[in-house]
Amino acid sequence: MELNERKRKILRTIIDDYISSAMPVGSKTIAEQLGMRLSSATIRNEMSELEELGYLEQPHTSAGRIPSDKAYRMYVDQLMEIASLSSDDAEFIKGYYDERMHETQGILEGAAKAISNATDYVSLIMPPQLKAVAIKHIQLVPVSQRAALAVVVTDAGIIKDTPVILDADVTPSQLEDASRLLNKIFAGRPLREGNVLGVADIYNEIQGQREIFAQITDFLTSSLNSGHREILIGGAAKLLAHPEYATDLDAARNMLQLLDSKEQLRDILLEQPDMEIRVRIGTENQNVNMQDCSVVTATYRLGGKVMGRLGVIGPVRMNYGRVLQVMKYMSASLSEVLSSINGVEAQDNNKDERGL
Known part of the structure; x- marks a missing residue:
């Protein structure tokens, strides 16, 4: 009717x-x-x-x-009506990650705090999944005669490093040669496990650098596996500011247990990942532990490519207009910032659509 x-x-x-x-x-x-x-x-x-x-x-x-x-x-x-974010609110949010504009992890940590403080709910951010990015550059930095630091930079601005321990002395020039060879092998390759392991058939090309190569391959493979589980959380303590949790200790306990389960949070963020903005209200949530909550998720991009997801969790009595206002802004702003630091042109995929 x-x-x-x-x-x-x-x-x-x-x-x-x-x-x-x-x-x-x-x-x-x-x-x-x-x-x-x-x-x-x-x-x-x-x-x-x-x-x-x-x-x-x-x-x-x-x-x-x-x-x-x-x-x-x-x-x-x-x-409901969704107004554009005010210039004061936009500056408030940007202040959380402007100081860390040179590195992806710092920007995302700042964004998690910004979303939580702008909405008064718990925020979630899934960092760029390593299997969705490509290696941009690998550099071996000498530490001692038998040790080096391998620094891996991806096209999403993610920087990973690992120590490389060797059985024999190496000179800085040998490490430079090894760096050039590693970049010849890995640079520009999507960081999927098949690509990492699939280059093992070129051992003839690496000859004396096999020890370094094996350690880099192991490191990249372990980074892929650990990257699946990482979720940044902002404002978990804000739960108790809402009467639904402040007066119901069982509900608060269940929510805190959920926030401690990175696998469940990842599943929540990845429900219907093709949607730019998604709102799930109470019983619409597939996870039975979430059916007294509402979840709003959004994507962020590098260029035109989806790299990760943002989320807000709060009571069903959520201020949906405010949350959607913040999430639409953060989706566009974060995409712009990450594209900028990586020299990629940002694309506007932020649509004002209903049926969320």
Whole structure:
């Protein structure tokens, strides 16, 4: 059944008020906020019909109503407005990673804090997955006669390093030769396990550098495996600022256990990865431990290529307008910053679409 304009206005007023107050909303509050010439009895009748249609719930016999998951879905898809982020908010967010513009990990850590502080919810960031990037450069830096530091730079700006321990003395010029050979073999290759292991058939070319080559290959393979599990989390302590968790210790405990499970968080971020922005409300979440929460996820890119995902977790009574406002900005801003530091032209994939 399609809701008429009056029901839509009443429903939106209830949701807006409940998001800000966390208290069930009564007919008197609606009458005061709408400013329409409607009696309390008329509003109560409309609320009863909205309840019968599944948009409202009545937690206590004498209390007002609260929105259902179905109501929040209509709110996100049809009723709420998403304004552009203000210039002050944009500067506030940028301040978290401007000082670390030269390295990807620092930018992402700053972005996780920025999202959490701008929304007052828990933020998640999945760093660029190493199998989705390519090696840009490898450099062996001498440390001692039998040790060097291998520095690996990817096209996503990720920098990894590992010590290389050797059985025999090597000179700086030998390390330079080894660096040139490693770059000849690896530079420009997508960092997928098949590509890392598949170059083993060129041992004839590396001759005396096999020891270095074997250690670099092992390092790249282990980096691929560890990269799958890494998730950055911002603002976990903010959970207790919301009454849903502050007054329900079981709910808070369940959420903290979830945040401790990187595999579950990764699965949450990767649900429908082809969508630029995604909102999952309460029971829409596939993970049963998340069905009293809402999750908003977004992608970020390097050039036109999706490199990772952002997420916000909060109560179903989430300020969706604010969260979507921040996530749309962060998706575009982070893509622009990461493309800039890697000398790649950013592409605008941030669409203002409903059906999120």
